Every structure is written in structure tokens, then in C-alpha cells.
Amino acid sequence: MKIALLGYGKMGKAIETIALQRGHTIVIKTSKTDNYTITDADVAIDFSIPSAAFGNISNCINNQVPVISGTTGWLDQYNDVVSLCKKQKGAFIYASNFSLGVNIFFELNETLAKMMSKLTDYKLDIEEIHHTQKLDAPSGTAITLAEGIIKNNDAYKGWELDKANNNNIPIVAKRIPEVPGTHTISYTSPIDTIKIEHEAHNRQGFALGAVIAAEWIVDKTGVFTMKDVLNIG
CATH class of the missing domain: 3.30.360.10 (Dihydrodipicolinate Reductase; domain 2)
Structure with a gap:
């Protein structure tokens, strides 16, 4: 699976380590909101900053790339993302915590x-x-x-x-x-x-959950949560 990491801070680097261990490839790793071709990826994982999250997520949905986001602080625009995802028949998961x-x-x-x-x-x-x-x-x-x-x-x-x-x-x-x-x-x-x-003892639990969610969402359509990924609740 080819993964785009949108946000390459400590969490992005922890996700990269887990993803590589699970046999995936990182094709994009960026902390910017432009200058990347999202269609190079099978799935995107957004752990950016609040001001960049909506643009990153919208770009993925508009280009039919499934996206999961763990960025907080942007949820005043969450309903706009849900509407866009339904309109474009995209795939999206937001979780405040992927652990x-x-x-x-x-x-x-x-x-x-x-x-x-x-x-x-x-x-x-x-x-x-x-x-x-x-x-x-x-x-x-x-x-x-x-x-x-x-x-x-x-x-x-x-x-x-x-x-x-x-x-x-x-x-x-x-x-x-x-x-x-x-x-x-x-x-x-x-x-x-x-x-x-x-x-939490370290960031590995958050990173593993994010990669598992990314694996799960590929080839799906809709707006999901971690309850769907884990089949709980």
C-alpha cells in the first residue's frame, strides 16, 4: 500500500516506522499544504496542523484518495468534509485518537x-x-x-x-x-x-491504530469512525 503522510512531525515519523514494518511504502511525506501529487498514494494519513487539515482532507477527497485524520482543532469544518465526502463518494475517517x-x-x-x-x-x-x-x-x-x-x-x-x-x-x-x-x-x-x-506509554499505539485504519479504509466509500474499524459499539 502506498501511503501519503500529510504532516511529518513526531506522529508522522512514528506512523512511517510502523507502516514500513507492516510492508507499506511511503510515497509522500510533507508538512506543507501544497507541492505534492496526492494521486500518487493509495491512502493518506493526516496528522498536520489545524490550519492545514481541511485543505489536506479536501484535496484527498476531491482526488478519490481515502484519507484518515487525527488532527484536532479544525472540527468546526467537520460537517463540510462530511458533505464533500458524500458528494464525491470518497472515504474518510476522523478520530481524536487512533490508539x-x-x-x-x-x-x-x-x-x-x-x-x-x-x-x-x-x-x-x-x-x-x-x-x-x-x-x-x-x-x-x-x-x-x-x-x-x-x-x-x-x-x-x-x-x-x-x-x-x-x-x-x-x-x-x-x-x-x-x-x-x-x-x-x-x-x-x-x-x-x-x-x-x-x-499511553509512547506514540506507537497511536501510530499503529492509524496504520490499521488506513489499511481498513482502502476500497471503501463513506464516512467512518474507529468503531467501524474495530467493529465495536
Whole structure:
């Protein structure tokens, strides 16, 4: 499989290593938004920056190249990508986190949210810790976790960064050097705390999940999620 890496930072390089180990070829690796011929690739993996993501993804869809994106911070244009993908009969996956373990964690989070929905004595919070080079806060993964809870618990209507009120989920975002990513969901009552946590040890899990998603999407048409890739939920 010939892969285009749109965004060649630390994640792009980790994806390259995994892809080569799995027998694929990297035909494009760029951190720019132009000067590449996307049709040279069978599939594209976008881990660029928010200002470049929409252009990268649209270029792939317009040229019938399946694309997966793990870039966060551009989702105000997500519905435009979905419309374009349907119009062009393209193939697209966005995930806030491609780690296989994290996507299982997303399912655990939603299941726990359903179980806790009637237990009003418990107060909820989300904490996420990442490396100091991560530009956005809260992380896309933390937002996905919050959205999964909101969908399954009527007590919460939204989320807020570093704030708490009765209707919104507080998300605490911490930035510490050399931390790949830790996400913790805590339900605390006067008598006990229930907690689930996912801790990444390195970037390899994110990279492997991205390559597996790229392998899965080739020859498909539509807008998908990692639930489709892993056949869960």
C-alpha cells in the first residue's frame, strides 16, 4: 500500500516506522499544504496542523484518495468534509485518537456513564495530561470522552475547561514534558471514588491504530469512525 503522510512531525515519523514494518511504502511525506501529487498514494494519513487539515482532507477527497485524520482543532469544518465526502463518494475517517486501547476506553467510558446516570451523589471530572508541545487544550480525546458521557447521562449538557457547574463536565488539562497522554474519568461521592484511566506509554499505539485504519479504509466509500474499524459499539 502506498501511503501519503500529510504532516511529518513526531506522529508522522512514528506512523512511517510502523507502516514500513507492516510492508507499506511511503510515497509522500510533507508538512506543507501544497507541492505534492496526492494521486500518487493509495491512502493518506493526516496528522498536520489545524490550519492545514481541511485543505489536506479536501484535496484527498476531491482526488478519490481515502484519507484518515487525527488532527484536532479544525472540527468546526467537520460537517463540510462530511458533505464533500458524500458528494464525491470518497472515504474518510476522523478520530481524536487512533490508539486501539483508547477506542476501547471510549466504549468503557460510555458504558460507565450509563451505569452512573442515576447516581446523583457522584460528581464527575475529567483530567488529561499531555506533553508541553501539544498546542490544543483540552485534548480531542478528552472532548470525545466528555461527549460520550453527555450522550449517556442527561445530567450533563456540555463541558468546560478548568471549570465546574451542575450542567457541564469540568475538564482539567495539564501539560508536562515528555508525557504521551493520560486520561482519567473520576466519579467522586462523599464515601468513595470510581475511576477509569488510560495511560499511553509512547506514540506507537497511536501510530499503529492509524496504520490499521488506513489499511481498513482502502476500497471503501463513506464516512467512518474507529468503531467501524474495530467493529465495536
